[in-house]
Amino acid sequence: MSDFQDKVAVITGGASGIGLAVARELVRLGGSVVLADVNERALTDASEEFGDKALTQVCDTSDLAQVEALAEAAFDWTGHVDLVLNNAGQGGVRGKLWDVDPEAARAHFDVNFWGVWNGCRVFTPRLIAQDRPSAIYNTGSENSFFCAVPQTAAYIAAKHAVLGMTESLREDLPDHVHAGLIIPGWVFTPLGEERFMQFGMDSAKYARIIVPQILANERFVVSHYSNVKRIEERIDPLLDAYARNAPRNEGDDAYDTRDFIAALQANRN
Template sequence: MKNRTVVITGGATGIGFALARQFGADGARIMLAEPREHRLQEACEALKQMGAEASYNVCDVTDLDQVEALADHVWQTYGGCDVLINNAGVGSREKRLPDVPMEDAHHIMNVNFWGVWHGCRVFGERMKDQGTPAMIYNTGSENSFFCATNAAAYIASKHAVLGLTETFREQMPDFITVGLIIPGWVSTELTPGFEDVAMHADEFAGIIYPQILEGERFVVSHAYNTVRIDERMDALKDAYARYAPRHEGDEQYDVRHYIQRIRERGSI
């Protein structure tokens, strides 16, 4: 990563900052982005003390214009971007869906989902025009695959990030890697009070950093997550086995088969 440019939203604390330390130790130039300037200043100073090149840009990812301005600043400062980590996110307390204030639900979706959308939209197009190998990783959650908590808006936002990432991955050219970071229970400002229980952010970053460098589609950590994922997938497979089992010709109504046939005919 020497002399590569890495942009991390939500990079001043938690997982974002832990990843910044990994990239910085590997020689990357780090650009951190989030709304709290004092936290950005503290994070950049800490990175510089360890010998990394670091700078920041105040940015609210829910505002598309601010994300455009962030990209302008990155390209003006470094001439391009090699890695984008769409990491900015907010959490929520466990509440029944009817008890969640609508403004809270919209705020969570605005940051956790639309913030990721904005980053993909803005940086993805510029990376395509840049024409060099690049990476975009979005921070999802174990809650992208199952309900680890009872926080409806948060879980919905992380399920949405999974769908966005998988779709965006298929739309980007081969020289741009798109993947999903899947944290389990990690100790960050989103989970106060569990510092001695949840995995430390630096430990998590150490586990996932090599996977990012390898360009993995899914970047994983907490092994027990597979138990929860299997619970949902087993129930889904059981439903299909009982009510819609595979049979000859069952691809008739498969959308991807249909689109492929149309493409082979040259219609699209």
């Protein structure tokens, strides 16, 4: 997708924060949006702002049946969907891992991981069935690659899981359906306390940075260069551990899982 004229996007968590900012940018580029959120008041405000360029629906993405109802409404509205943004999420429970209520952590995963899973599960077959290019993007985080905020194990684990899920999904898709990961850095959204979040990047500025990447079908949609140094703080010790403790030796490729699977497939063909 090189532009968004006359195209349709479904955005969960679309009534505030990054979701709403991206919706505004897509509508500015000539598209229409289906906005899903649990906040009815915010959805009403968005509906008034966008008029006939938007369809809004209350949807708890952790509930598979509600996500299926969202898909039905979206496709009934225009007959097609060009872009799905599984963006809905919530801030994680805080505290040292052993002090966090396990039920609270599971409830968090229901939204930040299973909500994204539900969006992929419901919308992907429909996108595949369409005779037109489309894309599905999942909102990860800088926390998909490193620990940005201390004592948020459930949030960090969920965002790591979204990264892995998205990468796996990519391999199952036909050429006309693209999948990618949106990797927000520190953006001013309602995800955390305003007294802290207000110092993050303005969400409108963030949307202007990432929408062109989404429309260009980038695999990873990025914004904050400072993330690179934090990623390196993890990757460099990992590579060093391999260099010291598992150096390359002749015959190592025999243990490469992907190479082995490829060889099996080649033999079957």
